[in-house]
Amino acid sequence: MAKLEPAQRPLVDVTDPRVAAAIDRYWSRNIRLMCVLLVIWAIAGLGCGILFADTLNHFRVGGFPLGFWFAQQGSILVFVALILVYALALNRFDADHQRELDLLRATPARQDTDR
């Protein structure tokens, strides 16, 4: 492990494999959620708003042709919702992760002195 500046040193012992595993879990959860949200982002904006706009325009919602609606209204609503979901979910992931680390802090790993 590289020597860290004091301000950058995490509050928990990152050489503890259980901590490393917890951090990995947190990170892969984050990446999974991000990928899902970005796929929805691409489908709503670039997909419904552009690539399939002419097909969707054959359907009407209220007074709007659907493809036109996605390009000028729907995609924006989806974008706002995506960021809201991301903020809510990530704040929960953070809290879970924090709890997990607190638990590990309470039960320190056996020191591997021979390393």
Next chain:
Amino acid sequence: MTIEAWTFLFVGASFALYLAIAWLSRVRDTSGFYVAGRGVPAAANGMATAADWMSAASFISMAGLISTLGYAGGMYLMGWTGGYVLLALLIAPYLRKFGHYTVPDFVGDRYESDLARLIAVVCAVFISFTYVAGQMRGVGIVFSRFLEVDITVGVVIGMAIVFIYATLGGMKGITWTQVAQYWVLITAFLIPAIAISFRLTGIPLPSVGMGSTLLDSGVPLLAKLDQLHLELGFASYTEPFVGGWDRLNVFCVTLSLMVGTAGLPHVIVRFYTVKNVRAARWSAFWALLFISLLYLTAPATAAFARYYMIESLHGRSSDDLPSWFRNWRQTGLIFWLDDGDGRIAYHGSNDPALAERNEIFRSGSLPAAELAAIEVAHQRWIDSNGSQGADGRAVLRERGLSGPDQDIIVLATPEMANLAGWIIALMAAGGLAAALSTASGLLLVISSSIAHDLYFRMINPNASEAQRLGVGRVVIGFAVVIAGLLGIFPPGFVSQVVAFAFGLAAASFFPAIVLGIFSKRIGSVPAMAGMVVGIGFTASYIIGAVYLGMPAWCFGIGPQGIGAVGMLLNFAVTLMLTPLFPPPSAQVLAMIESIHEPEGAGPAVAIETAAEH
């Protein structure tokens, strides 16, 4: 009270408010100057970001663009809001955890290279100046139209106001002023839109009113627009991929704007001003929510204005011209060259036979003398039944000046709908708020790029706090003056250069930042090579296409959309070169790991205690 008196009242009151806020939030240290002491609450930062983001172009020009383009106007709506999702998910929280002052800071530290930092500084300064010139111009236009002062005087007043609150309060002053400016601009935008929606459709919510039926004829508004467009030779309003915008170009322009938006330095730095990563995520949400109020309303305003524009012009005779038309004719944003029958004919270019009969034009960048000569020749042409003089319509059509200027849509819509004088005056204050808020954010980026990244990080690392603050203030002063000059003497290519700014941001910053955050493998050489290739390709393509008449050889993609290709090239070059070069140093790896971490496992790096500071 007259409209003019109302305008003076609103503009004067809003300016007094901005100055009062600036005085109350004046700062004494660099942290306050660059990142508002990192104490801005998430919702307030969201409002400030929204005001920062929504420029004079969003306020004045965007609805007009959509009104002219119809479906294809969605490029701007989706591009500018969709980029926000990328920013919130891929960039904002991580850069906040990284915790320095600027975007070049991140690029320079992550890739351990002063060259990379310098490339980033140059891009940031270029993008910001391009943008700020347009804002100052917007200030001048609003002043000249609503207060009937010279554009130059308007720009100078705007410069003075920005100068005072930006140098006094730095980021802190700018942030709180932007919060006030957000409310001014959103009120000014929503009130007329709601009033018009209610008048036309009986529904006060513009986004719903747009899809409803018209009260007077019982026909759905959008269907009516499509029908009018067909009759008058305009491309369909709701059908995609008509009027020169094919699927590939709409796609590429949207993607360029999205990715370019996510790479805009003046918006990214806003996320440095909040307390922690959690607040950065929330403030991204608040910002897009506040932005969406305007972006969901703009297409509705566009459709309403389009309807009014056609209904109140086409077929009218010189006796019953609408009063808004008479008011705006002096500005050259719209005027009428009659073919002799005394009735306005307003036609689009989609049908060549009808296009020849169009009588509505704009003066664009045509000098007044030349325009007058064209009008005189046109009058002779009519008086002599075509034997003398020249058909001014053909001359103007050839110069691409058919149809009204898009800026008139938002500016004149309240008058088209016969709204009260104070609402029209409110638009002036709103337009100024939009222009000033964006200008101040951009000026701060210029200042921090030069004073922090160039002066402190590269030239004089031993500079004291007072020196750095002083240099920051001096640079902002110079930047205001240069921006003002660009506003008074606009280079003829301002509008094209905006495409350049987005293209560059897309092709340079975005890949470097995203890969820098998410990859632990990519070293400095591949990243810099990617940036250089991305910028080089995008810049040469835009310059070639706009100035040298180069054909759009890259699958017919226009200069506005080429940033998307530049970005892909940047990614491709960086990823292909990566296996050949060493990974980043252990120190950088630790930095990447630390920005991946949420707040809980390690405190956000505070600037005062961070390494190398």
